[in-house]
Amino acid sequence: MSEIDALKAQLESLQSEALNSFSAAESVSDLQQLRVQYLGKKGALTEVLKGVGKLPPEERPVIGQHVNKTKSALAEALDSCEAELALNAKVARIEAERIDVTLPGCGSGRGALHxxxxxxxxxxxxxxxxxxxxxxxxxxxxxxxxxxxxxxxxxxxxxxxxxxxxxxxxxxxxxxxxxxxxxxxxxxxxxxxxxxxxxxxxxxxxxxxxxxxxxxxxxxxxxxxxxxxxxxxxxxxxxxxxxxxxxxxxxxxxxxxxxxxxxxxxxxxxxxxxxxxxxxxxxxxxxxxxxxxxxxxxxxxxxxxxxxxxxxxxxxxxxxxxxxxxxxxxxxxxxxxxxxxxxxxxxxxxxxxxxx
Ligand SMILES: [Zn+2]
Missing domain, CATH: 3.30.930.10 (Bira Bifunctional Protein; Domain 2)
Structure with missing residues (x-):
């Protein structure tokens, strides 16, 4: 397998692994950690980019495009997962705070003059x-x-x-x-x-x-x-x-x-x-x-x-x-x-x- 094909394969498996872990995340803070893990300065995508330097100059723009596509796919997936989790959390909170207005009140004792x-x-x-x-x-x-x-x-x-x-x-x-x-x-x-x-x-x-x-x-x-x-x-x-x-x-x-x-x-x-x-x-x-x-x-x-x-x-x-x-x-x-x-x-x- 050529160097460029190996990089493309690496990007693909990185993307599918990332998407799986995004959809498995249980909270917004989990997602923030994953964002750093994949897209951060020292993240997985940056690691892949290090391999681009070994390619001949004419192949670099090709792989560059792949990297950008992967990057935006991951960012988009993160945003939509985050929005969904935030919505779920809101729904859960509203459910937990639901008040049954038909229940009788506790009432407070009526005072009287000493x-x-x-x-x-x-x-x-x-x-x-x-x-x-x-x-x-x-x-x-x-x-x-x-x-x-x-x-x-x-x-x-x-x-x-x-x-x-x-x-x-x-x-x-x-x-x-x-x-x-x-x-x-x-x-x-x-x-x-x-x-x-x-x-x-x-x-x-x-x-x-x-x-x-x-x-x-x-x-x-x-x-x-x-x-x-x-x-x-x-x-x-x-x-x-x-x-x-x-x-x-x-x-x-x-x-x-x-x-x-x-x-x-x-x-x-x-x-x-x-x-x-x-x-x-x-x-x-x-x-x-x-x-x-x-x-x-x-x-x-x-x-x-x-x-x-x-x-x-x-x-x-x-x-x-x-x-x-x-x-x-x-x-x-x-x-x-x-x-x-x-x-x-x-x-x-x-x-x-x-x-x-
Ligand atoms: Zn008496």
Whole structure:
């Protein structure tokens, strides 16, 4: 066999071997490797070209044409195999990503307001309907609004009972987390007077308060609703009437109340308020410790010193104020035995309470 025929045969077998391996390729990256293997600078076709130099000059163009034909045949085959593989891959991907839109969805659980928030809203709403305005105040307070203006001077023993969280000193006035919502009483009255207002003034202030305490009935953060009213001739009778209406509306039935003399620095006289046990209707049970009564809040007539601290003339005006623990009232209404349930975020508890 002449040299040129041998080269032609070599080209033919190279072409058929290449075409076979192209059609056997399983991926586009396999094809890229084959392209390098056959058509690359150091590829099989280049190897064949090295033999062309041994041919006589007149035969070289002939074999050159063969080489070019083989080269373009291989390139064309590679392109079409590549297009086919890419199409197959796309079809497979679409198939894999197919979504059956007729399947039912997973759905997400429906949320509800936290029972404490429900209680807060409910209580504020009752007072709102009686004509009380809703007010808010800062949770970071200074000693003046949290203590001094409420007739609790620096050496007063009542300060120790508040288990206060103090914050880092900021200048002359130490800051603290408010231990009750009563500072809102001070801020609201003071702002009202500063703006030239004159009583009557009736306000309800719901919010978070903080004390350094934690057990079955105490949490370091809890909620209070502060209620106060200032006008001419406001008496304990008004206080009792508002309390009875509020508590009966909140519990959804007529509740009996009693006021027991007590001491608070910011009210004079002061009274603790009990309601007739809502579980046994006063007959005596475990919850009321067989007394038939449950203590629910502290109240009284606003101390003249407090009115003076905000610039209200205590000879002309008087007022009542009370502060109630929101968690405690919600626990009584819904029969929740442990305060900590409110803060542990057990979804089963929240779901059950949220549905009510
Ligand atoms: Zn009872």
């Amino acid at each position: 029972p404490v928030q429900q209680g807060l809203d409910e209580m504020a709403e009752i007072f709102s309907q009686m004509g009380f305005q809703i007010a808010e105040g800062p949770e970071v307070e200074d000693e003046f609004h949290n203590f001094d203006a409420l007739n609790i001077p620096p050496e007063h023993p009542a300060r120790a009972m508040h288990d206060t969280f103090f914050l880092k000193d900021a200048g002359d006035q130490p800051l603290l987390l408010r231990t009750h919502t009563s500072p809102v009483q001070i801020r609201t009255m003071k702002r009202f007077v500063d703006e030239g207002g004159q009583p009557p003034l009736a306000v309800v202030a719901p919010g978070r308060v903080y004390r350094c305490d934690y057990d079955v009935t105490h949490s370091p953060m809890f909620h209070q609703v502060e209620v106060f009213m200032v006008d001419r001739d406001v008496s304990m009778g008004h206080l009792k009437g508002v309390l009875k209406h509020f508590l009966s509306t909140y519990f959804g039935k007529e509740v009996s109340i009693r006021l027991r003399p007590h001491y608070f620095p910011f009210t004079e006289p002061s009274a603790e308020v009990d309601i007739g046990c809502v579980f046994c209707s006063g007959k005596g049970c475990r919850i009321c410790k067989n007394s038939g009564w449950i203590e629910v809040l502290g109240s009284g007539m606003i101390h003249p010193h407090v009115l003076k601290s905000v610039g209200i003339n205590s000879d002309e005006y008087s007022g009542f104020a009370f502060g109630l623990g929101v968690e405690r009232l919600v626990m009584l209404k819904k029969g929740i035995p442990d305060l900590r349930l409110f803060f542990e975020n057990d979804v089963r508890f929240l779901r059950r309470m949220g549905a009510n």
